Amino acid sequence: MKIIVIGLGSMGKRRIRLLSEHQNVEIYGIDSLESRCAEVKEKLGVECFGSIAEAVKLHSIDAAVISTSPLSHAAIIKECLTFNLHVFTEINLVQDGYNENTAFAKEKNLVLFLSSTFLYRKETQIIIEKVHKAKCLLNYIYHVGQYLPDWHPWESYNNYFIGNPKTNGCREIMAIDFPWLVTAFGPIKNVYVVKSKNTELNITYNDNYLITIEHENGAKGVFAVDVMARKPFRHIDIYGEQLQLFWDGTPNSLYEYNIDKKENENIPLSEASEHIDGYAEFITENPYREELNAFLKQIMDQTLIPAWDFERDKVVLDIIDKIEA
Template identity: 20%
Template sequence: MRGLLVGYGSAGRRHLAHFHALGVTDWTVVRSGRGTLAFQPPCAVRVVPDLEAAFALGHHDFAVVANPSAFHVATATACIGAGCHLLIEKPLATSLDALGAIEHAVRAADRRVLVGFQFRGHPAVDRIAGLVRDGRIGRVLRAELSWGEYLPDWHPWESYRAGYAARVELGGGVHHTLCHPVDLALRWFGPPRAVTADLVCNGPLGLEVAESAEAWLEWDGGLRAVIHLDYWRRPGGLRVELLGTDGSLEWDYPAGTLRVRDSAGNLPIDEPLPGVAEREALFAEQARHFLAVVAGAEPPRSSLRDGMDAARVTLGMEASARRRCTLHLADHP
């Protein structure tokens, strides 16, 4: 099997290592030379400066799109047109126009696509979906999902201001870069009806992109969710709390715990789960799963539609914050 990697930053390096561990050793790497990470691939690879040069080398079975967010759709569309199945990093897109372009390309080429929401492979995600579906805490009334990471600690080899996450022209902003909680809310409850959001730019880090985001999502039936994202938190982590008519649920990802309390305060479920110390296993499982998707052995956990739905919410957050209003997503296609 022949792979094409577009972008050798921290995500691209990780993908290459995990696929290599699974036996994929025939690689072409598109590397612009503008990145700051030392190039140390785990196996011999062909290095080319652009997609045109990569496609000139012949067919690739799949492509991994791991370049800056603003370039995801253009890169993915070109790779799909060249006959590649696709693993595309989140966010799928940073503009609404781009969403339509990639949907059309995938349908026309009949390629298999996995969007890089690796948390969909964490056992807590399906466990929580089952608990919600089975009514273990009654009807869910409110959800709180929070994720913060201190941006200056991400890439010690470069200034945090230089990375894609901090730059407008590269598709940066915390609502794009840390959009996993948005995807999880959609996984458990489906696409929301409306979003109201506030984005904070030029905060403590002095960035033009959003350094923090607060979003309030609304569903038909009365469910409300609050999503908080920031580039400030130390130590960082993902936490989820669901409040239902008959109890509550708490997932603390860094601590590796899932707890359900009933209405009497009892703790019928108190389960250990993989925590942040096992983070790399999420990417290893994502690589395994993607190869199974390419082979037609498994359906994608995070499909093109899932990626589009999440992007519509994050782009709706932008529009809501800019207009200072509640945005009905049906009116923001």
């Protein structure tokens, strides 16, 4: 299988590294910046092109992974589908082209796969399973935050999409985490929001949100989102009459409170996790690998149901729009 990775920034390089683990996959890079193409060719040994059309002309490409900035996704997805390529796209943050591209992919019988990395984390999968099995109403308190300049220490936050109000850092956190929260606790009925800009960061959007969430099944949550926490923070407490879980965002930090023994018990994972230097401790490589594997499997068997899709994502993005309004 021949796959192009479009966008050779930090995420595109990650996707190339993970795809290279498959011996039956040939990888080609696409980026309009010659410097990025040169770097990827030198460091990763991947042939690169300046455009999709150029790569498709020279090679029989089967699929594309889109790792460019979110506002560019809709047009690139359409172009890839026009070339009869199966498509994996990073999270979009906006709904541009959702209806048109999903209909186009269905018409051409092509896979259109949407990244939702946290649905592929073992920790969140365990949480989802335990929440679904719980025989009581549940509440949760969840805080995710990291100081914006620390997201990519090697570049200014104003030089990539998190500096843009349309695709800002808080919005990205919400778009990353709401899919697994909704999968765990069910569709959202209502949200109530307090928000503000507390920092002196050079941004024109709110840098912190306190969101109270009502789910249709009676579960309730408080979701604190920010780009001002100087220590990277991801922590959730889930509690009810018969279940109590807490997780600090890292592979070894998921615990369940044993009600009978009245003590915390660590929930071990079945596999080791991989972490890349330069990212926060709670960002691991395994789920990025697993969602790419799911994409490749769906190409081979389109009856497989993905963990997330554009239809459900549209509902989540509508909620985020309401939160930011």
